[in-house]
Amino acid sequence: MPGRRQGLMKMNLFAEIRALVVASLDEMVAAGDLPSGVDFAAVAVEPPRDAAHGDMATNAAMVLAKPAGQPPRAIAEKLTARLQGRGGITSAEVAGPGFLNLRLQPESWQGVVRSALAEGRDFGRSDLGRGRKVNVEFVSANPTGPMHVGHTRGAVFGDALASLLDFAGHEVTREYYINDGGAQVDVLARSAYERYREACGLEPEIREGLYPGDYLIPVGEALKDKYGDSLLDKPEADWLADLRDFATAAMMQMIRDDLALLGVKMDVYSSEKALYGTGKIEGAIDRLRGMGLIYEGTLEPPKGKLPEDWEEREQTLFRSTAHGDDVDRPVKKSDGSWTYFAPDIAYHFDKVTRGFDQLIDILGADHGGYVKRLKAVVSALSDGKVPLEVKLIQLVKLFKNGEPFKMSKRAGTFVTLRDVVEQAGADVTRFVMLTRKNDAPLDFDFDKVLEQSKDNPVWYVQYAHARVSSVIRKAGEAGIAADDATLGQADLAKLSHDSELALARKIAEWPRLVEIAARGQEPHRVAFYLYELASDLHAHWNRGNDDTSLRFIQDGDAATSQAKIALARAAGVVISAGLGILGVTPAEEMR
RNA sequence: GGCCCCGUAGCUCAGGGGAUAGAGCGACCGCCUCCUAAGCGGUAGGUCGCAGGUUCGAAUCCUGCCGGGGCCGCCA
Numbered sequence: 001m002p003g004r005r006q007g008l009m010k011m012n013l014f015a016e017i018r019a020l021v022v023a024s025l026d027e028m029v030a031a032g033d034l035p036s037g038v039d040f041a042a043v044a045v046e047p048p049r050d051a052a053h054g055d056m057a058t059n060a061a062m063v064l065a066k067p068a069g070q071p072p073r074a075i076a077e078k079l080t081a082r083l084q085g086r087g088g089i090t091s092a093e094v095a096g097p098g099f100l101n102l103r104l105q106p107e108s109w110q111g112v113v114r115s116a117l118a119e120g121r122d123f124g125r126s127d128l129g130r131g132r133k134v135n136v137e138f139v140s141a142n143p144t145g146p147m148h149v150g151h152t153r154g155a156v157f158g159d160a161l162a163s164l165l166d167f168a169g170h171e172v173t174r175e176y177y178i179n180d181g182g183a184q185v186d187v188l189a190r191s192a193y194e195r196y197r198e199a200c201g202l203e204p205e206i207r208e209g210l211y212p213g214d215y216l217i218p219v220g221e222a223l224k225d226k227y228g229d230s231l232l233d234k235p236e237a238d239w240l241a242d243l244r245d246f247a248t249a250a251m252m253q254m255i256r257d258d259l260a261l262l263g264v265k266m267d268v269y270s271s272e273k274a275l276y277g278t279g280k281i282e283g284a285i286d287r288l289r290g291m292g293l294i295y296e297g298t299l300e301p302p303k304g305k306l307p308e309d310w311e312e313r314e315q316t317l318f319r320s321t322a323h324g325d326d327v328d329r330p331v332k333k334s335d336g337s338w339t340y341f342a343p344d345i346a347y348h349f350d351k352v353t354r355g356f357d358q359l360i361d362i363l364g365a366d367h368g369g370y371v372k373r374l375k376a377v378v379s380a381l382s383d384g385k386v387p388l389e390v391k392l393i394q395l396v397k398l399f400k401n402g403e404p405f406k407m408s409k410r411a412g413t414f415v416t417l418r419d420v421v422e423q424a425g426a427d428v429t430r431f432v433m434l435t436r437k438n439d440a441p442l443d444f445d446f447d448k449v450l451e452q453s454k455d456n457p458v459w460y461v462q463y464a465h466a467r468v469s470s471v472i473r474k475a476g477e478a479g480i481a482a483d484d485a486t487l488g489q490a491d492l493a494k495l496s497h498d499s500e501l502a503l504a505r506k507i508a509e510w511p512r513l514v515e516i517a518a519r520g521q522e523p524h525r526v527a528f529y530l531y532e533l534a535s536d537l538h539a540h541w542n543r544g545n546d547d548t549s550l551r552f553i554q555d556g557d558a559a560t561s562q563a564k565i566a567l568a569r570a571a572g573v574v575i576s577a578g579l580g581i582l583g584v585t586p587a588e589e590m591r
Numbered sequence: 592g593g594c595c596c597c598g599u600a601g602c603u604c605a606g607g608g609g610a611u612a613g614a615g616c617g618a619c620c621g622c623c624u625c626c627u628a629a630g631c632g633g634u635a636g637g638u639c640g641c642a643g644g645u646u647c648g649a650a651u652c653c654u655g656c657c658g659g660g661g662c663c664g665c666c667a
Contacts, residue, residue, distance in 0.1 A: 042608095049610065059609065065647075072647085096610040097648070142667070182667050302593085302663055315665065326594060326663090333665040340667045368595045369662040392596075394661090436604080439596060441660085443603075452629055455616065463629080471627090520607095528605060531614085542622095542631040551627065590629080 010125060011115035012511035013108060014056065017087060018045040021058050024082040033078050038067045045102075047509060054091070054101035055108075055505065062098040072098030109504035110492035116507055116570035117488045121577040123570075124511040128518055129170030135351050136162045138362035139259065139266075140177040143251040144188045145213055147258045147417040150364055153442065154393045155417075156433040156583070158362040159264045160523040161391070163581045168518030173356070174267045177347060180248045181272035182340055187211065188251065189243035190236070195220025196243075200229050219250045248273075258417045262426050263583050270350070272343045281342050284349040284381065285331060293319040293380055299327060318345070323376035345377050352382045358389070360521070365392040365439070391438050391521065399445035424449050427584045431458040434527045434582050452590070454538075457531050461575060462587040464534035467541060468572030469588045471552045475565055480558045487566040494563035499540050499550060503567060506536045510574045523582065530578045537571050 021043060028034040043064070048057040061076035068075060076094040083092045083100075088108040095101050116123040138158025141151045159174065166172045179185075191211040194204040199220040206212045223231075223246065231239045252269075259266070275281055288294050298312050316332035318341070331342045351359055359378060363370065371390045378388040398405040398415055406415070421429055423446055432449045435457055436442045454460045475482035495504065510529070517525035544551035552564045576586045 044609095049612085053610075057610085062609070062647080099610065179667065184667055299664060310664075313665070330665065335665075337665090339665070365596075365661060367662080371595075392661095394596080440604080441597090454630070457615080459629085460615095467627085474627095524605090528614085535614085539631070541627060544627055545623080545631075548626075553627090555626090 010127070010511070011112065011119065011123065012126070012515075013104075013112055013508045014045050014047075014512045017056055017089070017102065017104075018043070018058070020083065020087045020089075021045060021060055021079070024079055024086075025060065025064070027082060028075075028078055034064070034068050034070075034075070038064060040064075046512075047505070048099075048101060051502075053095060053099070054093075054103045056102045056104065058100045058102070059098075061094070061100060065098070076100050106496055106501060107493075109501050109508060110495055112508040113492055113495065113504055113567055113570045114488065116510075116573050117484055117566060120484070120573055121580060123573060124514045124577060125167055125169070126511060126515050126518065127169040128515050129165060129168050132170050132357040133173070133355060134165055134170045134358045134360060135173045135175055135354075135356040136165070136360045136362065137175045137177055137351075138162075139255075139264075140179065141255060142179045142184055143248045143255065144184050144211060145251065146215055146254055148414045149396045149398060149417065149420055149444075150393070152262065152417045152420055152429065153396050153433045154362050154364065155259060155262055155264050156430045157391070157393055157438050157523065159262075160430070160434055160526075160582050161360070161362070161521055163583065164514070164518050164523050164526065165521075167577075167581055168514055170518075174265070175351075176266045176269045178248075178252060178269060178271045178273075180244075180252075181276055181343055185244050185248055185273075186240065188247045189240050192216050192219045192223065192243050192247040192250075193231070193236075193239065196223040196227075196231065199224040200232060202232075215254065216247070219247055222246075222250065261418060261421050262430065270347060272347065275343050275346045275350075280350065281338060281346040284346040285342065287349070288318060288345070288380060291380060293322060294331070295319065297328070299330070318373070318377070320373045320376035323379040325372040325376045329373045341373065344374065345381075348374065348377050348388070349381045352378060352386050356386060358387050360389045360391065362391045362393060362438075365394045368392055389521065393438050394441045396433070396442045396444050399443060399448075401447050402445065405446065420444075427462075428458050430583050431461070431527065431579075434523055437522065437524050457527070458584075459590075460538075461530045461534045461579070463590055464537045465572055465575045465579070465586040466588060466590045467537070468568045468575075471565055471568050475553055475561060478553055478555070478561075480553065480561050480565075482562065482565050482569075484569065487562055487569055490562040490566045491559055492563050492566060494560050495567055497550060499543050500564070500567055503536050503540050503571060506533050507570050507574055510578070526578050526581050530575055530582075533571060533574060533578075537568070 022040050025034060025040055025043070029036050029038070043058065043060045045056055045058045048054060060079060061072040064075055065072040073094060076098055079100060080092040080094065083089050083102065088105045089102050090105050091103040093101050119125075136158055139147070139151055139155045141147050147155070162172045162174050187210060191206070194206055194210065195216045197220075198204040198217070223243070226246070285294060295317055296314055297317050298314050299317070301310055301312070313334040315330040315334055317328040318331050320329050321327065329341055330339050331345065333339055348359070361374065371392070374390060375388050378386055424432075428449050432444055433442065448456060449458060450456075452459050472482045495501065510533075513525060513529045517523060540550065552561065552568050554560045554564070579586050
């Protein structure tokens with residue numbers, strides 16, 4: 001997937017101006033105005049906090065003052081001389097503690113609009129990732145029941161992060177790890193057996209510790225269809241393995257359906273069970289053993305409140321402390337069987353050997369205590385070459401009318417993904433769940449997210465996109481050609497009003513925002529940016545109320561209309577691309 | 592006891608080395624006889640938990656403390 005657009009010329013005005021600044025600094029080195037060997041990495045070109053400071057600002061003089069042994073002002077003045085008049089820079093002036101404020105000619109912003117139209121939804125794509133192979137493992141819900149709200153946020157976050165990294169030039173694999181090898185699938189099988197007995201007309205015994213959910217009833221019926229009553233009086237040993245497979249497959253089908261409902265599509269499903277019997281666990285452990293990282297020993301009892309039944313036992317341990325963990329971790333239980341950690345070691349080793357340059361795991365925040373040992377595993381088994389990033393997803397608190405919401409029509413105990421999507425819709429669910437950092441708790445109010453007002457960011461952004469579509473439709477009704485090809489040829493020099501240029505400036509920030517968000521693995525930044533862009537579009541739109549010359553459609557003046565509509569369309573294209581990363585469908589009309 | 596996350600406006604949250612710390616809600620003040628008001632503009636509101644430190648510069652990085660949450664052997 002990556003690289004498929006690499007032939008396209010990419011427009012990133014901030015990157016271009018930064019390149020110009022760096023080139024000027026290089027010239028200053030050549031001219032003896034700066035010492036050689038100074039690192040320019042910290043030189044940044046960014047939008048200024050205050051629009052009165054100009055279009056762009058660079059901190060070059062301040063960052064270089066110390067390594068260059070010159071006062072900021074001296075550097076700034078020499079740099080100013082070299083920047084004036086180049087690359088559309090009309091003025092460069094020193095300000096504040098040593099900022100260099102740059103102003104650009106209107107043509108620069110008009111060029112951004114033209115690029116957005118030419119590149120369409122690829123405007124803002126970056127080669128930041130340079131085609132690096134990244135594996136994003138997310139959801140990985142146990143195949144023992146339907147997905148609930150917590151999984152939903154992880155699914156949305158993981159999918160959006162994957163899209164974001166793809167957009168920023170990484171080769172991304174979306175992966176789901178099926179925990180189908182542990183004790184919980186035995187419990188699932190036993191629970192399904194009771195539902196099977198129920199389907200055969202007997203009274204099910206849903207004992208304590210079994211899964212009580214209704215979702216197993218159809219599994220029981222399917223089992224009856226398959227086995228008749230042949231399993232009824234058989235001992236567990238006769239049916240456990242078969243029912244495990246059967247029920248797990250049914251649960252995974254249900255989970256895939258849930259994910260599809262949200263619009264999430266995995267590239268790879270990996271099975272824990274498939275690791276057993278292939279020697280992969282033993283192989284990974286042996287590899288660690290070869291590094292001297294596996295030993296037999298006992299752990300210190302945990303500090304603080306001791307478990308009541310604590311007793312010291314010898315276990316097979318992984319020396320994770322050699323790779324940054326706080327204590328060593330057991331890979332075998334005292335009875336000699338693997339702990340749940342062992343297959344995770346093998347699974348992460350498998351990901352490493354598949355040649356990924358980077359691994360990302362997305363886990364619930366309650367797994368925070370697991371992070372260090374996973375990093376230790378990957379560090380050891382990749383010889384420190386493959387970074388593992390673990391993103392923890394905080395809880396979602398559900399509300400309805402401001403009141404905490406806990407009911408579920410389906411399972412009785414938790415709110416399922418399906419419940420949420422059926423009430424709020426996939427687009428709204430996705431957008432709202434991405435309006436918060438992954439490590440901050442999220443409030444999700446069923447009423448607020450569906451509200452049609454500017455208080456609701458989903459609606460607000462969608463409305464901005466719909467307005468653009470509306471303008472284009474209306475242009476057609478007025479006999480003004482407004483297809484992308486025509487708009488791409490529009491005379492953008494007609495865009496000169498401050499309000500128009502302000503909108504173009506916001507559009508110009510998109511490629512930069514993509515890189516910042518991708519670098520920080522923070523898709524929520526896309527959501528916030530889209531809100532700001534929508535706000536700028538609405539603001540500009542509204543100015544047309546007072547000043548008719550700012551309206552997109554100018555009666556009887558096709559050329560001016562097309563220039564203005566081109567601006568609107570450029571904003572629409574960016575909203576569409578941004579929503580695409582978030583996995584949200586742009587609205588054509590609000591209805 | 593240890594580890595991780597959080598603490599920014601009345602509320603919900605952005606910002607995570609740079610200029611006068613932002614947005615939405617709420618409050619207050621304006622804007623539709625008409626073409627683009629399910630909207631827009633403006634005002635008020637802050638010792639960025641506290642104390643040290645690093646730096647030319649700290650809400651941002653480091654240390655300690657306070658407050659809130661999560662996790663902490665043979666469960667996944």
